[in-house]
Amino acid sequence: MSLAASSINVNLSGNVILKDISVEFPTGKIIGLIGPNGAGKSTLMRVLAGLQMIESGQISLNHQPLNTFSRQALAKEITYLPQTGECHWPMTVERVVMLGRHPHLNTHRLDDVNIQAVEQAIKEADIEHLIGRPVNELSGGERARVMLARALATQSNILLADEPIVSLDPRHQIEVMVLLQTLAQKGKTVIVVLHELHLAMRYCQQLILLDKGQKVSEGTSADVLTEANLQEIYGVGALFGEHQGNKWVLPWLDNKKGKV
Amino acid sequence: MQVKTSLNTRRQETLLTLMLTSILFILFAFSLVVGDVNINIINGLSDIFNNKSTLNAIIFEEIRLPRTLLAMLIGASLGLSGAALQGMVRNPLAEPGVIGVSASAALGAVIVFYFGLASAIPMALPLGGIAGALVAVLFLYLLTKNNNSMLTLILAGVAVSSLASALTALALNLSPNPYASLEIFFWLMGSLADRSFTHVWLILPATLLGWWLMLSTRRDLDVLSLGEDTAQSLGVQLQKLNKRIILGAALAVGAAVSVSGGIGFVGLVVPHLLRRYVGYQPGRLLLSSALGGAVLLLAADITVRLLPTQQELKIGVLTALLGAPFFLHLILKSKREWAS
Amino acid sequence: MKLKKTWLLISFFFALLISVNVFAKPQRIVSLNLCADQLLMALLPPEQLIGITQLASDPEASYRYQEASQYYQHTSRIEEIMALKPDLVVVGEFTAQPTNQLLEELGYKVIKLGLPVTIEEIFQQVIFLGEHIGEPTQAEKLVLNMREELAKITALREKEPKRAVVYYANGFTAGQHTIVNEILNIAGLDNIATELGLNFVAPLSLESLLASKPDILLLGRLNENTDSLAHQVLRHEAINQYAALRQVQKIMIPDRYWSCAGPSSLAAASYLQQHLLRKTH
Numbered sequence: 001m002s003l004a005a006s007s008i009n010v011n012l013s014g015n016v017i018l019k020d021i022s023v024e025f026p027t028g029k030i031i032g033l034i035g036p037n038g039a040g041k042s043t044l045m046r047v048l049a050g051l052q053m054i055e056s057g058q059i060s061l062n063h064q065p066l067n068t069f070s071r072q073a074l075a076k077e078i079t080y081l082p083q084t085g086e087c088h089w090p091m092t093v094e095r096v097v098m099l100g101r102h103p104h105l106n107t108h109r110l111d112d113v114n115i116q117a118v119e120q121a122i123k124e125a126d127i128e129h130l131i132g133r134p135v136n137e138l139s140g141g142e143r144a145r146v147m148l149a150r151a152l153a154t155q156s157n158i159l160l161a162d163e164p165i166v167s168l169d170p171r172h173q174i175e176v177m178v179l180l181q182t183l184a185q186k187g188k189t190v191i192v193v194l195h196e197l198h199l200a201m202r203y204c205q206q207l208i209l210l211d212k213g214q215k216v217s218e219g220t221s222a223d224v225l226t227e228a229n230l231q232e233i234y235g236v237g238a239l240f241g242e243h244q245g246n247k248w249v250l251p252w253l254d255n256k257k258g259k260v
Numbered sequence: 261m262q263v264k265t266s267l268n269t270r271r272q273e274t275l276l277t278l279m280l281t282s283i284l285f286i287l288f289a290f291s292l293v294v295g296d297v298n299i300n301i302i303n304g305l306s307d308i309f310n311n312k313s314t315l316n317a318i319i320f321e322e323i324r325l326p327r328t329l330l331a332m333l334i335g336a337s338l339g340l341s342g343a344a345l346q347g348m349v350r351n352p353l354a355e356p357g358v359i360g361v362s363a364s365a366a367l368g369a370v371i372v373f374y375f376g377l378a379s380a381i382p383m384a385l386p387l388g389g390i391a392g393a394l395v396a397v398l399f400l401y402l403l404t405k406n407n408n409s410m411l412t413l414i415l416a417g418v419a420v421s422s423l424a425s426a427l428t429a430l431a432l433n434l435s436p437n438p439y440a441s442l443e444i445f446f447w448l449m450g451s452l453a454d455r456s457f458t459h460v461w462l463i464l465p466a467t468l469l470g471w472w473l474m475l476s477t478r479r480d481l482d483v484l485s486l487g488e489d490t491a492q493s494l495g496v497q498l499q500k501l502n503k504r505i506i507l508g509a510a511l512a513v514g515a516a517v518s519v520s521g522g523i524g525f526v527g528l529v530v531p532h533l534l535r536r537y538v539g540y541q542p543g544r545l546l547l548s549s550a551l552g553g554a555v556l557l558l559a560a561d562i563t564v565r566l567l568p569t570q571q572e573l574k575i576g577v578l579t580a581l582l583g584a585p586f587f588l589h590l591i592l593k594s595k596r597e598w599a600s
Numbered sequence: 601m602k603l604k605k606t607w608l609l610i611s612f613f614f615a616l617l618i619s620v621n622v623f624a625k626p627q628r629i630v631s632l633n634l635c636a637d638q639l640l641m642a643l644l645p646p647e648q649l650i651g652i653t654q655l656a657s658d659p660e661a662s663y664r665y666q667e668a669s670q671y672y673q674h675t676s677r678i679e680e681i682m683a684l685k686p687d688l689v690v691v692g693e694f695t696a697q698p699t700n701q702l703l704e705e706l707g708y709k710v711i712k713l714g715l716p717v718t719i720e721e722i723f724q725q726v727i728f729l730g731e732h733i734g735e736p737t738q739a740e741k742l743v744l745n746m747r748e749e750l751a752k753i754t755a756l757r758e759k760e761p762k763r764a765v766v767y768y769a770n771g772f773t774a775g776q777h778t779i780v781n782e783i784l785n786i787a788g789l790d791n792i793a794t795e796l797g798l799n800f801v802a803p804l805s806l807e808s809l810l811a812s813k814p815d816i817l818l819l820g821r822l823n824e825n826t827d828s829l830a831h832q833v834l835r836h837e838a839i840n841q842y843a844a845l846r847q848v849q850k851i852m853i854p855d856r857y858w859s860c861a862g863p864s865s866l867a868a869a870s871y872l873q874q875h876l877l878r879k880t881h
Contacts, residue, residue: 049493075495086487088350089540102483102494134540150486154494296807313845319807322838374828439769439828446829454771454806454833571803 001062001077001157002027003048003189008057010043010213017043019213021057027157030180030190032204034197034224036234039210041193042083045162048191049080061158075103079154081161083193085147090134093146097121100153117153124179125149126172140167148176158189165196177203197238201225201249209233225249273544276537280551284332287558291328292320294565326457331561332554333460333467334452334520337512339553340546342527344474345397347481347542348505349404352532352590353413356513357524357583360420361396365510365517366447367428368392372518374435386463389518394510396420401506410594449576450523452561459519466515471550473508477501478543485542523576525583526553532590625734626688626709630674630681632699633692635860636713638664639729640690642863643738646671651684663856663864678702688733716861717777719750719786726862742863749866750786756873757788764816765792765809767839769830773804779861787869787876789816806833810842816876817843817850851875 003025010018018040025031033041046052048059050066059066061077069077079100087096100121101114122128125145130138135146144167151159161180165173177199180190184205194200200207200221207224209217211233217224230238230251239250293301297319304316338356345354345361356362372378372388403416428447432440480496492498517523530552531545538544557575560582564573629644630651631637637652641664649671655661657668674680678699681689689703689710703710711732716722723743730739764784766774774780774791775798784791792812793802819834843850857868 046489049489051489051492071492071497072495075493078493080490080493082487082489084487088485088487089535089542091485091540095539095541096486099483099486099494102479102496105479296805297811313841315810315813315842315845318838318841318845319810322836322841323806437828437831439830443829454836456837458837572805 001189002060003078003158003191004060004063005044005048006058006060008044008047008059009055010040010047010052011055012043017213018047018054021210021213021215023208023215023218025158025189025191026206027189028184028187029205030184030192030203031206031208032200032221033191033193033208033210034195034200035210035216038212040213041210042162044210045080045160045191045193049078049160050074051080072103075154075156077156078158078160079151079156081147081151081159081164083162083166085143087135087143090136093127093130093133093135093138093149094118094122096135096146097149097153100150103154103156117155121149121153124152126175141169141172144168145172145176152179157187158191159183160191162193163195164192165194165199173199197225197230197249197251202246222247273538273548276534276548277551280548280555283555284551284558287555287562288328288332291331291558291562292324294562295319295324322456323454326460327452327455327561328558329460330452330455330463330520331558333463334516334523335526335554335557336550337467337470337516337553338523338526338557339530339549339551340471340474340527341509341513342553343531343542343545343549344477344481344505345400345509345527346531347477347484347545348502349400349413350484351404351410351413352535352594353410353528353587354400355525355528356393356509357421357522357526358528358587359396359400359413359417360424361393361400361509361513362517362522362524363421363424363428363448364396365389365393365514366522367424367431368395368514369518370428370431370447374432374437374440376436382458382462386466386515386518388514389516390466390510390514392424393514393517394506396424397506397510401502410591414591445574446521448522449574449580450517450521451572451574451576452520453572455519463515463519466511470508470511470513470515473504473511475546477504477508478546480543481546482541482543521574521576523557523579525579525586526556528590529583529586530556532586626732628684628686629688629690629733630684630686631690632676632681633690633694633713634662635862636690636692636729637668638662638860638864639713639726639862640733641667641671642742643730643733643735648733650686651681658856660855661859663860663862663867665856682706690729715779717779718782719746719865722746722861722865746863746866749870753786753866753869753873754788758876761788761790762815762876763792763795763813764789764818765804765812765814766818767804767809767834768801768820769828769834771803771806771809771833772801773798773809775799775802779865780858783858783865783868783872784818786866787872789872806836806838810838813846814848817848818872819850819852820855849876 005021005023008018008021021044033044035041043052047054050059061069066074097118101117105114122131125148127142127145127149130142130146135143138146144164148164151161165176168176173196180192181203184190192204204221207219207221208215209224209229216233217229227238230236234251236251236253239252241248299316299319304320307314307317308321342355345356345359346352368388368391369385372384378385399420400416404413425448429444432444480491480501483491483494483496484501488498531549534548534552535545538548560575560578564575564578567573627648628650629640629648631640631649632653634653634655637656640649641652651674652668652671653676654673657665657673659665662668674684687709689708691700691710691712693713693715700710713725713729716725723746726739726743730736766780773793775793777800781791781794792814793804796812798804817839820831842848851872853868853871857864857871
């Protein structure tokens with residue numbers, strides 16, 4: 001299931017949010033979408049999910065335009081996990097996760113297939129101990145993992161996750177990235193919006209750097225996460241290093257003004 | 261595994277449905293027995309079955325039976341639309357009475373009724389109610405599209421209700437019929453007294469259609485709990501969902517109000533009471549609320565018939581006495597509970 | 601002899617002059633009440649009855665609606681009443697209390713007509729009114745005519761009175777101490793409401809109405825061009841079925857016959873008798 005964006009332009013209230021974005025997302029990889037606040041990352045995610053109106057351009061799924069798919073069909077292929085995981089009613093954790101099976105459920109009856117998918121998702125997101133708790137009573141991080149489980153339960157081929165680990169503790173942050181890596185290895189396409197540059201460098205096979213609505217850089221983490229890019233686009237310095245063959249990056253700014 | 265058993269509090273929900281249905285049957289039987297005149301039930305029923313026309317049979321068939329059926333139909337419509345509207349705007353305070361839908365339906369019905377249109381075309385009466393209801397639900401939808409805070413909802417409801425009630429009073433005053441302006445109480449408070457089978461047939465098509473439309477959205481409503489974006493990404497067609505609920509609620513409530521006048525709070529109280537037994541899932545709440553609404557209204561109707569007042573109490577007074585404190589409690593509680 | 605006669609004549613005329621001056625009869629009479637309108641129309645010409653209510657020309661409400669066009673109809677507003685410069689104002693039991701009070705405070709002569717509930721009370725009211733408006737002879741003539749009519753109606757009463765019940769808009773019936781009850785009795789019918797111990801205008805449920813097994817149902821008149829919930833109950837299917845079942849006669853009597861107690865009450869009794877006799881023939 002390949003996903004591709006070609007010449008996407010999005011305007012909102014007269015402001016240009018995305019300008020001429022063209023990207024191809026290969027299968028079996030984690031693609032990180034990074035950039036400063038307001039770069040248009042979330043908007044691009046929504047475009048890819050078919051939720052955002054575009055001025056011009058096209059999204060293709062398996063070389064077919066996105067708008068030729070029905071919502072129902074799309075839902076089976078693409079899963080969208082938004083930034084703010086809201087749940088308006090105090091449902092229990094497992095019911096929320098079960099909602100992720102909506103594209104596959106035909107009736108309210110519970111088949112084993114669906115239950116299995118839910119159980120697996122719960123295990124993967126490490127929320128087994130939260131079963132039976134109303135989702136609105138959980139902490140921010142716990143709720144984020146519940147929402148992730150919901151997304152995982154759909155078991156679609158493409159996962160669009162917008163800042164999925166931003167409220168998680170360090171252990172869970174890493175665990176989720178490892179999980180996404182596993183999914184990618186199974187042949188799924190995982191597109192993640194991240195601010196955690198060190199994790200982006202470690203786990204994403206491909207990075208796309210956006211700034212002010214335009215694609216500024218694309219390629220491996222070595223290509224994209226350069227000192228120059230970090231300085232110019234993010235406005236921070238960085239420390240680089242290596243550990244056991246893996247490169248790491250750490251955004252840094254000295255106490256006195258100026259570059260590192 | 262744990263998940264399966266926990267998700268199979270479906271058993272709890274089936275139990276709830278069965279319980280409500282049984283209570284409904286009991287109330288149904290009771291309602292046929294309650295009345296001014298002591299009727300021998302057995303004689304009455306056997307007369308009806310043997311197609312014998314007697315006083316007992318007439319009282320049963322033409323007075324008590326239609327009234328009972330109307331109480332169930334209208335109660336179900338009110339409960340169901342309350343649950344559906346709450347699911348649509350994701351706010352537990354949405355309810356046909358609170359948000360002004362009942363008052364608007366009353367306005368539509370009053371205009372059609374008192375200016376002679378309904379005597380010319382009987383169907384015009386429920387259609388008038390539906391038209392009024394539609395305007396109000398559309399307005400509600402547009403208002404809460406980007407903002408479903410409770411305050412907005414309540415204020416909008418007050419505004420629509422007040423306007424509709426004032427226009428209704430005006431229409432009644434201008435009506436060529438001298439009794440019209442005295443009947444404002446019926447339209448504000450509702451009553452099922454002296455209704456006949458004509459009324460049942462009149463509202464049945466619109467009611468059933470409205471129910472069908474609303475019930476068809478039950479799975480999508482569950483998913484809507486996660487917000488509009490997520491719901492859409494999970495396959496929900498928002499436009500279709502909203503249209504069905506808006507039209508369905510307008511049909512059911514509009515038709516109901518056109519023959520019973522405005523009866524409030526049923527759609528607020530019933531979903532709230534039953535929500536925990538369906539795991540707070542708005543879609544699952546629909547059917548239970550319909551049953552619960554029928555039970556509640558039928559019980560209320562039996563009560564007003566049993567109360568020893570000189571003139572029969574308007575049923576809306578009873579539901580308001582129950583519902584208004586409930587409404588207050590909900591507002592106070594919600595400040596602490598669910599966000600949004 | 602001729603001188604005595606002349607003196608007698610002169611003193612007679614003097615007495616007459618004095619009596620006319622002392623007991624000056626009202627020249628400008630305004631009525632604020634529908635029932636008063638109708639009684640006054642029977643006794644006075646438009647030159648003396650200078651204002652009646654607008655209801656008087658409503659065929660639904662007023663028995664004398666055709667005559668009403670000969671009289672000036674006011675809008676019941678206090679300034680208009682004052683502008684008519686009446687020397688006597690006739691009000692009814694239910695004329696708004698503030699209006700009554702205001703008229704008295706402003707110094708107008710106001711007489712209030714009560715609600716008669718028997719035929720004798722009606723006669724008394726006509727006489728009372730006649731005295732106060734200075735037309736006692738007219739009043740007596742009217743009462744005499746009414747007594748004659750009453751006698752005719754009494755003669756036509758059936759030997760075995762049928763049982764009747766009245767059903768008004770909103771499910772009310774007329775029990776004891778109402779003019780409607782009197783009308784039924786005059787016409788030779790038994791009022792079921794009195795059997796049930798109901799007084800005045802009392803609510804009667806549809807079920808009780810049917811269970812009382814009436815021979816005759818008297819229903820308030822239904823409007824053609826409009827409707828009201830109040831009237832819908834009169835058309836209830838249960839009534840239709842029961843009427844068909846027990847061969848109950850339904851008589852719809854226009855409201856104007858019994859909206860006021862007065863000569864129209866006898867007309868109402870007559871109307872009932874005519875409709876009754878039609879059936880039994």
